[in-house]
């Protein structure tokens with residue numbers, strides 16, 4: 001069973017299912033497992049402590065799969081920005097063919113990658129940003145709705161509106177992101193004008209995700225209400241799982257004279273890493289989306305991807321065509 005779209009053609013993959021970049025989770029293990037299962041796996045550049053470590057991680061991924069995979073470069077405001085130019089160079093020199101860019105001011109990065117023939121999936125959360133990425137040469141737009149884990153932007157437009165609104169204005173292929181976990185979501189995304197789906201949280205609860213078993217179980221136990229939106233006052237909104245740390249950050253954020261220093265100790269990325277590694281749910285922030293409400297098991301990436309494709313085919317073939325036949 002297949003679902004061929006411009007996304008599968010452009011990326012040279014079997015199924016239109018992408019694993020988005022994920023801090024601390026997007027390692028060679030997960031990326032190669034997704035790619036070997038016919039989707040597009042993604043290594044997250046900034047999870048590697050140095051550009052040299054990224055070279056090695058890309059080489060490790062090549063040893064684990066001969067299928068296409070991507071590298072994510074996330075461009076977010078930081079107290080001390082990482083050496084982006086060096087990470088970019090590591091990606092180019094390693095011969096990576098696909099890059100997922102995400103975040104603010106991607107122009108120079110995209111143009112540099114394009115000069116080296118790299119295909120760009122630009123992930124963004126607004127139609128205007130999709131338009132500008134298309135203009136500067138992005139090959140695919142991954143449009144991330146308000147439901148998504150991580151950074152949903154500041155406009156709060158859910159996928160049901162954002163995906164078709166983007167499809168109305170964009171000519172290059174679109175990948176729908178945020179809230180996807182199963183075949184129903186994939187068919188919905190295709191119906192809304194996308195040609196594939198991008199998933200984050202769902203891939204965290206797979207056998208191959210480098211995440212502690214207790215955190216995988218936490219994603220399963222949570223439902224669609226168990227997220228908090230943090231950093232809103234700083235216009236850097238972040239959707240994370242509800243836990244004692246994210247609750248505390250929300251509480252502190254009520255202060256009228258809030259300063260970043262008030263919450264800084266709680267939002268440290270390294271504490272989030274500790275939670276994922278040790279399974280201590282309250283060690284730090286755990287990035288998660290509302291799609292937690294649709295996650296009920298911990299399959300391998302292969303089982304997950306094949307199930308999604310099979311379910312999508314069944315929905316298209318029987319459920320949807322039945323409605324047409326019923327009207328004949």
Ligand SMILES: Cc1cc2nc3c(=O)[nH]c(=O)nc-3n(C[C@H](O)[C@H](O)[C@H](O)COP(=O)(O)O)c2cc1C
Pocket residue numbers: 019020021022023025044072074101102123144147148149150151177178179180198199200201202204286287288289290291
């Ligand atoms: C644990 C985790 C870490 C993430 N880290 C990043 C990141 O570093 N860069 C990025 O562009 N997106 C990041 N994301 C967002 C995903 O790539 C994807 O866009 C998002 O999860 C889609 O929403 P979903 O979780 O509902 O599938 C992260 C998501 C999760 C769950």
